[in-house]
Amino acid sequence: MLSVSSMLSVALLSAITVQEQVHTVPAFSEQELYPGGQATARRVARRTFIHPAGNVPTIQQLDFWDGFSFFRDPWVASPAITKDRDGLGPLFNARSCKTCHNDGGRGRLAKEGELASPALLFRLLKKNTWGVDAHYGGQLQPNAVRLSHPKLLKPVLAEGNVRVRYETIEGYYPDGTAYSLIKPSYQIEQLGYGALESDTVISARYAPAVYGMGLLDAISEQDLFAQQDIADKDQDGISAKYNLVTNLNTERRSIGRFGFKGLHATLEQQIAGAFVNDIGITNPFFKQETCTKVQHACRSAASIDPKGTLDIPKKLHDLTTYMGQILAVPKARDLLSPQAQQGRTLFYQLQCDTCHTPSYTTQKDYPVAALQGQKIYPYTDLALHDMGEGLADQGMENLAQGSEWRTPPLWGIGLQQRVQGYQAFLHDGRARTIEEAILWHGGEAQQTKLQFMSLNINERNALIYFLKQI
Ligand SMILES: [Ca+2]
Numbered sequence: 001m002l003s004v005s006s007m008l009s010v011a012l013l014s015a016i017t018v019q020e021q022v023h024t025v026p027a028f029s030e031q032e033l034y035p036g037g038q039a040t041a042r043r044v045a046r047r048t049f050i051h052p053a054g055n056v057p058t059i060q061q062l063d064f065w066d067g068f069s070f071f072r073d074p075w076v077a078s079p080a081i082t083k084d085r086d087g088l089g090p091l092f093n094a095r096s097c098k099t100c101h102n103d104g105g106r107g108r109l110a111k112e113g114e115l116a117s118p119a120l121l122f123r124l125l126k127k128n129t130w131g132v133d134a135h136y137g138g139q140l141q142p143n144a145v146r147l148s149h150p151k152l153l154k155p156v157l158a159e160g161n162v163r164v165r166y167e168t169i170e171g172y173y174p175d176g177t178a179y180s181l182i183k184p185s186y187q188i189e190q191l192g193y194g195a196l197e198s199d200t201v202i203s204a205r206y207a208p209a210v211y212g213m214g215l216l217d218a219i220s221e222q223d224l225f226a227q228q229d230i231a232d233k234d235q236d237g238i239s240a241k242y243n244l245v246t247n248l249n250t251e252r253r254s255i256g257r258f259g260f261k262g263l264h265a266t267l268e269q270q271i272a273g274a275f276v277n278d279i280g281i282t283n284p285f286f287k288q289e290t291c292t293k294v295q296h297a298c299r300s301a302a303s304i305d306p307k308g309t310l311d312i313p314k315k316l317h318d319l320t321t322y323m324g325q326i327l328a329v330p331k332a333r334d335l336l337s338p339q340a341q342q343g344r345t346l347f348y349q350l351q352c353d354t355c356h357t358p359s360y361t362t363q364k365d366y367p368v369a370a371l372q373g374q375k376i377y378p379y380t381d382l383a384l385h386d387m388g389e390g391l392a393d394q395g396m397e398n399l400a401q402g403s404e405w406r407t408p409p410l411w412g413i414g415l416q417q418r419v420q421g422y423q424a425f426l427h428d429g430r431a432r433t434i435e436e437a438i439l440w441h442g443g444e445a446q447q448t449k450l451q452f453m454s455l456n457i458n459e460r461n462a463l464i465y466f467l468k469q470i
């Protein structure tokens with residue numbers, strides 16, 4: 001006999017009728033060939049992703065190249081002769097944006113057993129609560145400026161380095177095909193300020209491509225919120241949660257859409273965060289250098305900076321933001337071929353589109369005219385998803401748990417190998433191929449992953465071929 005409580009739950013279960021998922025495959029649209037709408041790059045890039053949006057007037061293209069120099073050129077310690085490129089550090093990860101976002105694409109990773117390259121940086125987080133390490137702050141900076149100044153009694157010490165090792169995991173598809181994955185582990189070395197706090201956890205982040213960011217910035221908040229499904233009401237096993245952060249412009253809680261944990265509300269604030277944390281360049285959004293209370297030499301170095309104020313004033317900041325806004329998305333490639341079309345159908349049938357939302361129309365009142373009202377195909381909902389233990393670290397970042405990651409855009413991912421001569425995927429760059437990236441999907445994406453695995457080899461290849469063309 002059923003107990004009252006289990007009868008109740010049976011009643012509840014039948015009341016919530018599990019919706020039959022209809023995997024509709026939308027008709028192909030020619031617009032998919034131009035993932036950035038009219039702002040798509042005019043030609044497929046060779047050796048670089050740096051192109052201004054195809055539809056911006058010449059005068060704005062000049063601003064773009066001007067802004068690009070702030071992305072490309074290294075910053076130097078102050079005092080220096082170059083007055084508009086100084087202020088580096090005291091602590092920093094790299095001297096320029098380009099060091100990590102190589103040619104607008106992803107950074108180059110170090111080999112197994114070597115010290116991590118700058119393109120892999122390490123956040124220092126807390127378990128189950130949002131906080132940072134008291135001694136090292138929220139990010140490990142492996143570099144420090146070398147200054148000589150009478151007031152600086154001791155040199156600024158770098159914070160440390162990380163050595164990366166990989167463990168190989170072998171597996172088989174149901175059809176018997178073998179695959180192998182590599183799982184990273186990290187060892188921190190040369191700590192400059194003693195041990196990390198015992199409850200500090202490290203979270204590796206691999207510098208992503210930065211093209212198309214202005215278009216993601218131009219998606220309206222309503223369009224994103226419409227996809228929110230924290231309690232999984234539609235019962236497809238996939239929830240979508242946004243990381244709500246303070247928009248430093250409006251002081252209002254907004255969707256954090258940038259970064260692997262969705263920590264920054266706007267592109268401008270994401271770039272401002274990169275400046276202060278990664279390069280040590282203070283700016284109107286982040287006015288303090290990253291020195292912690294115990295980093296005395298760092299604090300002295302910051303205080304003797306002859307500029308005494310922010311390393312970049314507002315205007316310069318806008319210029320850089322502008323460059324980030326109109327950095328163009330590449331055109332799709334062989335999307336019309338039968339193989340790509342077969343892969344496209346599978347992409348929808350397997351419900352990859354539930355998280356990798358194919359398209360949006362950008363806001364009509366976004367400040368940059370070229371990006372207004374564009375039909376774009378980024379393939380992301382910009383929401384956080386539980387991706388399972390395999391991809392999890394233990395750190396909390398605002399509302400994001402260790403296992404939750406923001407869906408990354410997929411546009412242009414297949415070009416990385418061709419343009420840059422190397423490729424790596426996922427938040428820590430552990431996936432050597434697109435196939436491996438899919439195989440790491442777990443948690444809410446577990447079902448989708450299993451369905452991918454049970455495809456036959458031609459179908460799997462077709463799906464991957466499609467992803468390489470978008
Ligand atoms: Ca500085």
Ligand SMILES: [Ca+2]
Pocket residue numbers: 091136137138139140141159290
């Ligand atoms: Ca630090």
